[in-house]
Amino acid sequence: MLRQLSADDERFKTVTFQSGLNLVVAEATAVSRSTDSRNGSGKSSMIELLHFLLGARADNKHLAARKELRQTVFTLSLDWPGLSQELSVSRSGTDVKHVTLRPTLPDEPELSGSPRSSLFGTDEGRKVPLAEWQALIEMRLFGLTGEHPGVSGRALLAFLIRRVGDHGFNEAVRSFSRQSEAKATPNLAYLLGLDSALASRYQDIAAKKATRDQLKKAVDDPVWGKVIGKAADLRGEIAVRKSKIDELKREIGAFRVVPQYEELKERADELSRRIQDLGTQDVIDRRNLDHLEKAVAEAVDPEVQYLEQVYGELGLVLPGQALRRFEDVRAFHTAVVRNRRTYLGEEIEATRRNLEARKSERARLDTELSAVLKDLSEGGALDRLTALQKILAQEEAQLGALQHRLEVAQTVEASSREIEAARIDLVREVDTDLRERQQQISQATVLFHELASRLYGNDRPAYLSVEAGKSSLKIAPKISSDVSQGINKMSIFCFDLTMAVIGHREGRAPDFLVHDSHIFDGVDDRQVTRALEAAVDITEAEGMQYIVTINEDKLAQTRSLGFDSTPYVIEPLLTDAYDEGGLFGFRFER
Missing domain, CATH: 1.10.287 (Helix Hairpins)
Known part of the structure; x- marks a missing residue:
């Protein structure tokens, strides 16, 4: 679980998390001006900082790299598998390529290969490269050992901690707006216990098709077509070149220096x-x-x-x-x-x-x-042998170039039916695998249905659709309704909670899920109330943690509907007060 988010700037409002439901509340103050907004209170910034401390890459446009925050060292404390005490990870905008871990971790032979690796150090902790920290997260929080094509710890975290800036609340099966289903679904499949390797093969077919389309355009160009050539012609040139190379090799092999x-x-x-x-x-x-x-x-x-x-x-x-x-x-x-x-x-x-x-x-x-x-x-003479060897090297280099051109030509000339045949074979394999994993799919579908039923009742059909699509593994949460922004957001809520629970049960995910207040945009107050109640029950039953930011007026509506939020509201209370009400304790333009 996540335990605390803090900074070495005394103005920063330390956020202390608890097990179960965590409500990070932002309210409008009595003295706030009409131009003030809770959008500047720091709710989304908290999400960004969690990603920052959990290994997200950061450029000079990142929040932590802003000149007002660049010198600030942010720290996240969290539970860590195999560690009896909390692990603290610190990072600042002045050195985004490293994190500092405290206390030092026990030996991780899968990463270090030997005792006393870079993960060891004094009680002050040890600076660790960002890539190594990402690998630790993958291995220890998500159980990613061995080969898992198409799956990464950062991609998985993007679903467990969705970001508004990436338009992560637009669709349930995408964590950012331009993410293709073929790239997203291997990560979803991994969390749900499906075959992520099969799901990732859609990317291979898509890449081949994209490559063929681009190269086909190049071949159709009168200039580039001559550069690439035709496969049949290139095979003939390669055969002649190989014969010449074999002859040179024989001559060199029998050569005797006089x-x-x-x-x-x-x-x-x-x-x-x-x-x-x-x-x-x-x-x-x-x-x-x-x-x-x-x-x-x-x-x-x-x-x-x-x-x-x-x-x-x-x-x-x-x-x-x-x-x-x-x-x-x-x-x-x-x-x-x-x-x-x-x-x-x-x-x-x-x-x-x-x-x-x-x-x-x-x-x-x-x-x-x-x-x-x-x-x-x-x-x-020796110089003759040297000359022969030079000629051989040149011929072999030209042969390599011809073979590369042949590969390109063959890719270009591969018919769409060949690609379609590979796609059909993959769809058949995925379909067979899904039938074999029907129990796993049913477990996730039932959980999703139960959560959706708590929000909308049993009269509204709600289920997970999982099938082998033509271009990707299709995983779609469905709640029967007219087009509705609110129902779409609650579909994401139910889907994310289902993934987090299933993944946690099987050791494929950590025990936390984080949502920004945008998860409740356009949602009826009754559904917000029931969603929070469902979060309380399922996190308690599963021993998990659900962190969500929420505006005070939205939370007040849930209280009026009977939800007691008191045990779940955590410090600090964020406000729209211009000078010091936000998360950072001072206001700056983003």
Whole structure:
């Protein structure tokens, strides 16, 4: 239970709570001016401070961050599970990211993981990060251990302590005006003992649909459509990219770093040039050999018949002397031919030896070149390996980008029927689960009906409707009536009290419920009276606490109808006195 709300500013009016019904009353004073209003007495501010001390996030627009209050340290004392004395939590607008707990809490291994954690300290308490305090509230006040998607302690508190500023009294199933049912109902389901995880899956489907709708718009755009692409095209690109990556991985895996890679490369180039030069010389020698062989064939004994005829004719003129010279000429020609054949034969032999020698040299060079090329093909320089690895990293990054684009494209191209099929499956699961939990639903429905019957009698149908809707788990409190603001507010009253009781019974909620006076806006005085009487009875029976702010004139009407409010009115009495009547003891503009 909540025990006390206080501040270190002596002007602040300390609020002391009790078990059962607590009435925080605001009245108009006899000396109040016509322009004064009980709206400035601090009723809603008390609600804001309770949220502030129970872990609500606060920005520079928050009440506690106002320059008039920023230095004030507010404190809430409350009962704490497992602690024999009250726990006090303090917080100020100067340090909204931490709270101070007194006394220090016993070890919470689920949060700290080891003894003497940040929750321990001296008797002065210990400063605790806001997130850790929120986690403590979830675990100890709401029993939220393990995974509970869609459910949080702050969201649950928003139903148990509704805020006017968030329009929390507009609808029973929403704690603030823009809250979707898909996000609200997992928290309601948790308090009522239903499967909150199933209820939260509606959010997944809604998120997928919203994503698909947005991406579909993007794809339909001529520019963004090119950026995303089509799934079929992207699958082809991915297949090619994967093949290239696999090839690079194989090459890198088989890569052998050759320390003298550059020397081997230069030697391979030198051998190639040498082999090429040998080939060029062979071509020249073969051409020369061909010419030599033709020359040998042409080096024959000269035809001397014509000389005999010439010399015969000369013999007529020069007999004897000419014939002697003819034999000399024949011998000379024969010697010349013989010498040429010898020379050509030697040249041919030398050329053939050169060809054979180069053949052997080329074979040797070919062998050496093959060995060098093998070393080069099986390995390489370190910078080559580094380059390959860099290329692989780039290819893998591009593959990741393609896969991401494919996911987007697949999401875009997923038909509405696929989303609808998932929705139908979820509705079927939720419907089956609700049938299995019918006893739990009946317990909550009966309690809601009993509370509504106390307000409006048994002639007006009142029940909880729980069903598997298309877009969310549908939890709807219903009191048969014409459209009426008052009946809507009392429907919220009965619904909240039902959730608080059921949640408390099963260890899913603390033992308090807080309402602002707006819960009674437009409500007939008779229903207000019966609501307060019902709150007295059920909090006493359940060992709970119901705190509600109320204007004195509304409370006076309940007294005239027989309700004795005296035991339930708590200190302080708030007034509309301009200077010091409100909760803070001084007036400032909000």
